[in-house]
Structure formats: C-alpha cells, structure tokens
Amino acid sequence: MTDVLLETRGLHVRFAARRGAVARAVDGVDLAIVRGEVLALVGESGCGKTTLARTILGLERPAAGEVRFEGEPIRYDASYLRRYRGRVQMVFQDPMGALNPRQTVYEAVAEGLRIQKRGDDEAERVAHALSRAGLRPPERFFELYPYELSGGQRQRVVIAGAMVLEPSLLVADEPVSSLDASVRGEILQLMLSLVREAGVTILVVTHDLGLAWNIADRIAVMYLGRIVEEGPAEELLSSPRHPYTRALLSVVPEVEEMEQVILRGEAPDPTRIPAGCRFHERCPLVDSGEAARLGIEERCRGEDLALAPVGGLDAHSVACHAVSR
Amino acid sequence: MTALAWGRRKRALAQTWAEYRRDREGMTGLLVLGGFVAVALLAPLLADDAQLSAVNTTGNEVWAPPGEHPPLGTDSLGRPIYDQLVYGSQVSLLVGIAATLIAIVIGTVVGVSAGFFGGWVDAVLNRLSEWFLVIPFIPLAIVLAAILGPSLRNIIFVIGVTSWPVTARLIRAQVLTIKQRLYVERSRALGASSLHVMGRHVLPNVAPLVIANATLTVPVAILSETVLSFLGLSDPLRVSWGSMLEDAFSAGALGREAWWWYLPPGLCVIAVVLAFTLVGRALEAILDPRLRAGRAG
Numbered sequence: 001m002t003d004v005l006l007e008t009r010g011l012h013v014r015f016a017a018r019r020g021a022v023a024r025a026v027d028g029v030d031l032a033i034v035r036g037e038v039l040a041l042v043g044e045s046g047c048g049k050t051t052l053a054r055t056i057l058g059l060e061r062p063a064a065g066e067v068r069f070e071g072e073p074i075r076y077d078a079s080y081l082r083r084y085r086g087r088v089q090m091v092f093q094d095p096m097g098a099l100n101p102r103q104t105v106y107e108a109v110a111e112g113l114r115i116q117k118r119g120d121d122e123a124e125r126v127a128h129a130l131s132r133a134g135l136r137p138p139e140r141f142f143e144l145y146p147y148e149l150s151g152g153q154r155q156r157v158v159i160a161g162a163m164v165l166e167p168s169l170l171v172a173d174e175p176v177s178s179l180d181a182s183v184r185g186e187i188l189q190l191m192l193s194l195v196r197e198a199g200v201t202i203l204v205v206t207h208d209l210g211l212a213w214n215i216a217d218r219i220a221v222m223y224l225g226r227i228v229e230e231g232p233a234e235e236l237l238s239s240p241r242h243p244y245t246r247a248l249l250s251v252v253p254e255v256e257e258m259e260q261v262i263l264r265g266e267a268p269d270p271t272r273i274p275a276g277c278r279f280h281e282r283c284p285l286v287d288s289g290e291a292a293r294l295g296i297e298e299r300c301r302g303e304d305l306a307l308a309p310v311g312g313l314d315a316h317s318v319a320c321h322a323v324s325r
Numbered sequence: 326m327t328a329l330a331w332g333r334r335k336r337a338l339a340q341t342w343a344e345y346r347r348d349r350e351g352m353t354g355l356l357v358l359g360g361f362v363a364v365a366l367l368a369p370l371l372a373d374d375a376q377l378s379a380v381n382t383t384g385n386e387v388w389a390p391p392g393e394h395p396p397l398g399t400d401s402l403g404r405p406i407y408d409q410l411v412y413g414s415q416v417s418l419l420v421g422i423a424a425t426l427i428a429i430v431i432g433t434v435v436g437v438s439a440g441f442f443g444g445w446v447d448a449v450l451n452r453l454s455e456w457f458l459v460i461p462f463i464p465l466a467i468v469l470a471a472i473l474g475p476s477l478r479n480i481i482f483v484i485g486v487t488s489w490p491v492t493a494r495l496i497r498a499q500v501l502t503i504k505q506r507l508y509v510e511r512s513r514a515l516g517a518s519s520l521h522v523m524g525r526h527v528l529p530n531v532a533p534l535v536i537a538n539a540t541l542t543v544p545v546a547i548l549s550e551t552v553l554s555f556l557g558l559s560d561p562l563r564v565s566w567g568s569m570l571e572d573a574f575s576a577g578a579l580g581r582e583a584w585w586w587y588l589p590p591g592l593c594v595i596a597v598v599l600a601f602t603l604v605g606r607a608l609e610a611i612l613d614p615r616l617r618a619g620r621a622g
Contacts, residue, residue, distance in 0.1 A: 057514050059510065059513060059514060078518060081516065082516040082518070083516070084516075085513075085514060085515060085516035086516055089514065089515075090511070090514040092507055092510070092511060094507055097506060097507035097508065098507045098508055098510075098511045099508055099511075100506075100508040100512075100525075100526055100529075100530070101530075102529045102530060103508075103525075111512065111515055111517075111525070112515040112516070115512075115515050115516045115517050115518075115521060116515075116516055158511070161511075161515070162515075165515070
C-alpha cells in the first residue's frame with residue numbers, strides 16, 4: 001500500500017474573468033503525492049499548475065473538491081491554516097520578489113519560526129537551515145539584505161526559510177526558471193539532497209520536462225486545468241502515450257531520437273475550454289487525420305474523458321481516446 | 326524579543342545614524358531644525374515675553390530699525406521684533422508638528438486599512454476621505470473660530486483634519502502595490518496572519534512614504550498656520566510668525582519699507598520648511614534599502 005501524503009479530489013478552482021466569464025483554472029484534478037517522492041507537475045504556462053500549487057497550500061480556495069493532507073481534508077480557518085503551513089511549505093519562482101527588501105537574511109529565514117511560534121534556539125535553527133541550504137558560514141549571511149545576494153543565493157535563502165520549519169511537503173513553483181543556467185543544477189542538487197537527508201516530499205511545478213526528467217520520481221502532465229497523463233518518470237518519458245506529452249518531450253534538447261512536434265498556437269483561454277477532449281483543437285492526431293482513421297475523431301471532439309490506466313499498469317495513466325480506445 | 330534581536334536592532338540604529346551623518350544636506354537640515362527647536366524650548370531664557378504686549382512697550386520707539394533698537398528693531402507699537410520672533414517659533418513648530426501628527430496618524434490608519442482589507446472597508450473609507458478632501462479648510466476654520474472662539478487648538482485640529490485624506494490616498498495606493506508582492510504571499514505561505522503581514526511587511530514598506538509625507542506635511546501645516554493667523558483666525562493672545570506677518574501687513578509695513586518687521590518671520594518660515602524637507606529626504610534615502618543600493622553603486 002502506498003503512503004499518500006497529500007491528495008486532491010475532484011479539485012476545481014475558478015476565477016471570475018471579464019464580462020462575467022468564468023476561468024476554470026483547475027478543472028477536476030485528482031492527484032496523489034506519495035510520501036518521500038519527488039513529483040513533477042509539468043505543463044505550459046497558463047495551464048493552471050501554479051493555481052493548483054497555490055490551492056494545495058490553501059492560498060486559493062477550491063470551488064469544488066478538496067485537498068486532503070494525511071487523509072484529512074484541509075480546513076480554511078486561520079488556526080488550522082497556520083499549523084498546516086508549518087507542515088507544507090512553498091518555494092517561489094522569483095526569489096527576488098519573494099524576499100522583503102527590508103528584511104535581512106536572518107529575519108527572512110526566522111520569519112516562519114516566529115509565525116509558527118517555534119522561537120526557542122531561533123538563531124541556531126536559522127544558522128542550521130542556512131548552512132544546509134549551502135550558505136556557509138551562515139553567520140556571514142545573517143545581516144545581508146536581498147539586494148546584496150545573487151539570484152542563486154536568494155533562492156537558497158527562500159529554501160532555507162521553508163526548510164527551517166521542517167515541513168513534510170515542499171511545493172516548489174518553477175524553483176529554477178528565473179535563475180542562470182549555471183546555478184540551476186546547484187539548486188536542483190540542493191533540493192534532491194533535502195529529499196535524501198530530511199525525508200521531505202517535493203512537488204515541483206515546472207514547464208520544463210527536461211528538468212522533471214532530472215529530478216522527479218513521478219511526473220504528472222497538466223493541460224488546461226486537468227492532468228492528462230501521469231506515471232513514473234522513467235516509464236512516462238520512455239513511452240509517453242498522450243500526444244501532448246509527446247509534443248512536450250519532442251522539443252526537449254536532450255531527446256534526440258524523437259521527431260519534433262510543434263503544437264499550433266497556445267493553449268486556449270481557460271474561460272473557453274473546448275468540449276470533448278480538451279486537447280483536440282491542437283492535437284496532432286486529429287490534425288493529421290490519424291484520429292479519423294482510427295475512427296475516434298467524433299469522440300475526440302465530443303466526449304470528455306478522465307485518466308485511465310495504460311495497459312493494466314495502474315501506475316501509468318493517460319486521458320486520450322486514442323490510447324483507451 | 327531575544328537579546329540577539331535587540332542587539333541587531335541597536336546596531337541597525339547606530340548604522341542608520343552613521344549613514345545619516347554622512348549626508349550633508351540632511352545634517353544641514355537637522356542643524357537648522359535643531360536650532361529652531363532649541364530656540365522654541367529656551368524662549369523664556371532668550372526673550373522677554375513681557376515685551377510682547379504693547380502695554381509694556383510704551384517706552385520703546387515705534388518703527389525703530391534694527392540699528393536703533395537692537396537686535397531687530399520694533400514694530401508699529403514699539404514691540405521688539407526679536408522677542409516676537411523667538412516666541413513665534415513655539416507656535417509655528419507646535420502647530421506644524423501637532424497637525425502633522427494628527428494627519429499622519431489618521432491618514433496612515435485609514436490608508437493602510439483601506440488598501441489592506443479592500444472590499445467594503447475600502448469603499449467606506451474612500452467615501453469618507455473624499456468627503457474630508459472637499460472640505461475647504463479656511464471656511465471650516467472660520468466656522469470653528471466662530472463657534473469655539475479662535476484658539477491654537479482649533480488651528481491644529483482644522484489643519485490636521487483637512488490634511489489627512491491626501492496622506493491616506495498616497496498610502497492606500499502604496500499598500501495596494503505591496504499587497505501584490507510575492508513576499509506577502511511567501512509570508513502567508515509561512516502561515517502568517519493578516520496582522521503579521523501588516524506589521525512585518527506592509528507597514529515597514531510604507532514607512533518611508535509616511536516619513537516623506539510627514540516632512541512634506543509639516544511645512545504645509547506651518548504655511549497653513551501662517552495663512553490662518555494672517556486671516557486673524559488664530560489665538561489673538563499668542564504671537565506666531567503668521568500673526569506677525571498679519572500685523573506687519575495691516576500696519577502698512579510693506580509701504581513703509583519696514584523690512585525688519587516682515588522679513589524675519591518670512592525667512593524663518595522658509596528656513597523651517599526647507600530644513601524639514603532636507604531632513605525628510607535624507608531619511609528617506611537611508612530608510613529605503615533600494616535607494617541605498619542605488620547610492621552605493
């Protein structure tokens with residue numbers, strides 16, 4: 001039996017858009033994060049992955065469905081949320097923006113401890129978190145302000161600020177996409193060492209399948225508010241089943257044997273999610289007439305579908321008419 | 326609060342002062358301001374308040390230029406300008422600072438609440454500040470003077486109560502942008518309550534604006550006091566730089582070219598206003614780390 005740490009069930013998050021339209025940013029997501037794993041949530045910008053991450057933290061409230069932590073649905077009263085956020089922490093995309101320019105490194109890292117009222121031996125814990133995040137010797141960084149740090153150092157401070165609370169789950173939203181290529185590897189290495197040493201579970205949100213490849217145990221691919229394919233990283237990357245996953249994978253530079261599939265246009269507006277399979281408007285199978293040849297084009301255009309296990313393996317599932325035909 | 330935090334705070338304060346001392350304009354402003362504050366506090370030692378009443382100055386020559394009645398001459402009733410000027414500094418500084426305090430406290434509370442809580446709180450507070458914004462302060466001062474009698478307290482109240490909406494709007498706008506910053510989101514993700522976010526992130530980041538705004542409000546309040554005194558709406562028993570200008574004007578000092586009467590209070594108003602502005606700008610540059618980074622680089 002797998003030990004599920006956090007799970008979303010039928011999660012929907014909606015935003016009011018202009019002229020009364022409703023954006024369905026997260027549109028029915030069932031996702032389970034197993035204790036001790038690194039799960040990568042991959043998708044294009046605007047597919048709802050950041051909204052999903054924020055909803056998991058309780059920063060956004062779902063319109064329907066629930067987030068369950070250790071088997072219990074999370075509540076939205078202030079005292080529950082405070083305790084919950086002591087256990088589930090977040091790392092942000094832009095480390096410059098995530099640090100208050102008027103706070104020193106020490107204050108930024110100690111903030112979580114003060115909020116969570118874990119005040120005793122504060123200085124020691126801050127020093128420990130900083131050195132574990134690779135800022136050594138920690139005392140040298142205590143009095144510095146964010147503008148005195150490099151991008152990589154700032155992200156280390158944000159990570160230290162999250163890890164000082166010793167969370168069970170760390171949600172990392174594009175943790176390296178705003179950093180120089182040269183420091184990306186170091187930050188990823190740091191996150192992996194956290195998994196090994198502190199036993200923390202990580203949900204990493206990214207648009208970069210290559211990055212997911214490097215660090216994830218499992219990958220979930222999100223398109224327009226829903227997970228369209230999910231499975232163990234190795235399996236999913238070696239035999240991607242959903243045409244969207246194939247397209248994403250074909251443009252990763254490290255993948256040479258695949259013919260590049262360039263998708264037309266951008267993902268549609270989440271206020272107008274197409275009927276049927278939400279990907280059919282951009283799907284290369286529909287485009288090339290392959291779907292018609294398989295006799296499923298009608299279903300692609302008219303019939304919505306959920307994730308289904310691939311070939312009896314329940315670890316790998318996909319939402320595509322061509323696969324589950 | 327731990328000893329470590331206190332130690333760091335003390336060092337931060339010492340560092341701020343060390344940096345302030347390096348700012349020439351700021352130090353000039355501070356010295357000028359310090360001079361005026363000292364004069365206001367030591368007025369009873371520096372000047373003779375008996376000389377402020379024409380009853381006691383019948384022995385003096387009237388319209389005496391500085392040369393004939395050192396150090397600054399006399400006015401049309403024989404009262405020495407010097408004594409009036411010294412005692413006038415008390416009123417000008419008191420009104421300037423007290424009215425600014427009222428305006429800044431109300432303005433900050435209203436601005437931060439409106440920006441931070443949004444929704445109906447924002448709507449109500451916005452209507453309220455609009456309402457105060459359109460009250461013209463001179464008619465209000467006249468009405469209050471008519472009901473309560475002209476007094477210093479009224480002047481402070483009128484200036485304070487009509488100046489806060491500008492501060493409130495400025496601060497509300499700043500709070501709205503701070504609320505969207507990622508570090509506020511990070512703080513919430515760490516489990517912070519609204520109170521924590523407000524105290525630790527919003528207030529420290531609007532503080533430079535509050536200080537800058539205060540240094541701009543003090544001179545405006547001093548000028549307003551001058552205007553209200555000039556119109557005879559201030560306490561008739563207390564000398565201020567504004568009431569000196571009024572006396573000079575109505576006695577025809579301009580026509581007689583009695584520059585020693587109207588020039589000193591005018592120059593004092595300008596000097597105090599300038600000093601506040603210099604101090605405020607220097608403080609702002611030091612308290613905002615981003616400006617500090619710009620200066621260092």
